[in-house]
Amino acid sequence: MTLTQIRQKSLLGLKELGRGEIESILNRAAHWESHPEKVNPVLTGKFVANMFFENSTRTRFSFEVAEKRLGAEVLNFSAAVSSVQKGESIYDTVRTLESMGIDAGVIRLKPNGILAELAEKVNVPLINAGDGNNEHPTQALLDLYTMRKQFGDLKGLKVAIIGDILHSRVARSNLWALTKFGAQVVFCAPPNMQAPELGAPIVSIDEALKADVIMMLRVQLERHESGMIKSAEEYRQQFGLTVERAARIAPHAIIMHPAPVNRNVEIDDELVEHPQSRIFPQMQNGVPVRMAVIERSLQ
Template sequence: MKTQPVSSDFVSLDRLSVLEIEQLIERALELKHGQPSKTFANKTIANLFFENSTRTRCSFEMAEHRLGMHVLPFETTTSSVQKGETLLDTCKTLEALGVEALVIRHQETGYYHALMEQLTIPIINAGDGSGQHPSQSLLDLMTMYEVFGHIHGKTVVICGDLRHSRVARSNADVLQRLGATVIGSGPPEWFDETMGIAYVPIDEAIEQSDIIMLLRVQQERHNQAMELEETYHEQYGLTLDRMRRVRPEAIILHPAPVNRGIEIADELVEHTQSRIFEQMKNGVFARMAILERAFHPNSTEGAI
C-alpha cells in the first residue's frame, strides 16, 4: 500500500478541495510571473503516453525541464508493453529502477485506480480514456482566473462532443464547485446528462456566456466517420456570424488540437477574444505547479 500521502497523486480534480485547487491556480500564476522554484535535479520522472499527444506531452516535458528534473526516456512503441506486459508491471518496473513519479496518459478510463493501490510513487494523470484530464482543467482555470480574477458567477458554455470528452467531464464539475454556471451545447446526441449541466442550443448559449469552451470533435472515439466540414461547423461551430453575437468581454477557449473550420472558423482561432494559444502557454506553468505538488503535497507553495 502507498506510504506517501494519497494527496501526492494528481488524477482527478474532484479529489482536491476548492482551496487546494485555488492554491494550485495561484501557484501556476506565480510561476508564470517569474516567481522562482527550487530545482528538482535529484528527482527522476518518466512520461508514459499510450495515446498520441503533442500539447500535453510537450508541456509536461517543458515543465519538467524548467524544474530541473531528470526525465527518463520512455517510448511505448519500443517498450515491453508490445510484448504483453501490463501497465501495472511496467510502472512497478520503473519504480524499482528508481523513477520517483509517473505522468501517464492511457486509453483506459480510470486506469490509475489500481496503480494508486500498488505503487508508492505519485501518479499524475495526463488523460484517461473518456474519463478525466485534470491538468488540462487546471490550465483552463488558470487562463480564466488570469482574465477575470475569479470565475464565481461567470457563465461557461462547453460546446461539442461532451459524451466523449474527458476535458468536459473534468471541467463541468470543478467549474460549478468554484461558483460558475455551466451549460452544455453542441449535437444533442453527444450531450451527456450525467454531467449534471443543462443543455442550451448554441445560438442561445454563446449570447449568455462569459467563457466559450469549444471541444475538439473526437473522430477516433466514434464508430463511424462523419462529414464534419459540411455539417458540424454551420450547426454547432463558432462561425463568423455567431461571433458577432458573442459578448465583447467574453473569451474563447479550446483544449486543442483545433479542427479549423469545424469547431471554430479559421479566422477566429487568433481572434482578440481567443485565448487558445495562451492556454497552451499556461499549460507549462500549470503543470509545473502540479509537479511541485507531487513532491511537496503538504506545501501550499510547491517547492518554495
C-alpha cells in the same frame, strides 16, 4: 511515504479535489509564471517519468518543459515504441519504472479505471495526463487559470462547453472544478454526444454563445466512420464557432479550446488567433500550471 501521503501528492482528478487545494495549485502557478527564468532547479535529483500509453504531443511537451524548468531529470516513455506493444501490461511497465527509482510518474492512458487501480498499487505519486473519457485535470487547471487571469474571479462566470461532451474528459474535469468555484457550466452538443448524467444544463448553440467563456471541444474526425457525425462541414454548420457566430458573442467574452484544433470544423480558421481567443495563451499557461502540479507531487 505512506500510501495515504502518496495519494495526497498524486493528482488523479479534480472531482475529489477540494476547492482550497485547486486554489493553492493556481496560486503556485501564478508564482511560477512571475518567475520567467528558464530553470529554477528546485527538483534537482528528482526523476520523473512521462508515461504516455496514448499519444499527445502537446500535453507531453508541456509536462516535459515544466519538469525541466524545475530541474528534474526526465524519462520519456511512449507506448508506440514500447514493450506494451509486445503484450506487456500497463501495470508491469509502471512497476518496472518504479523499481528503477523514479520519484513520480505522469501518465496518460486510453482505458477508463486503470489509473485508480495503478495508484493503489504503486509507491510513487501519479499525475493524470488524461485517462479515457474520465478526467484531464491539468487541462482543466490551466483552463481555470486562464479564466481567472481574464476575469479575476470564477464565481458567477457562465462557461459554455460545446462539442462531444459524451467522450470528453476535458468537459468533465472543467465541470467538476468550475462548479466548486461558483461558476455556471452549460453544455451544447449534438443529441448523440450529450451526457445528461453529468447534470449540467444542455442548451442550444444560440444560447451557448451568450456565455462569458465559449469553450470549443476538438471533434474526433474518426467518428465520421462510426456515423456519429455525418460530415465535418455539417458539424461546422450546426455546432462550429463560425465567423458569423463569433460576431454575436459579448465583447468581454473569450474563446477557448483545449487543442489541437481542427480548423474550419469546430472553429473557423480566422478565429483561432482572434483578439477574443485565448487558445495559444492557454497552452502557454499550461507550463506554470504543470510546474505547480509536479512540484506539489515531489515536495
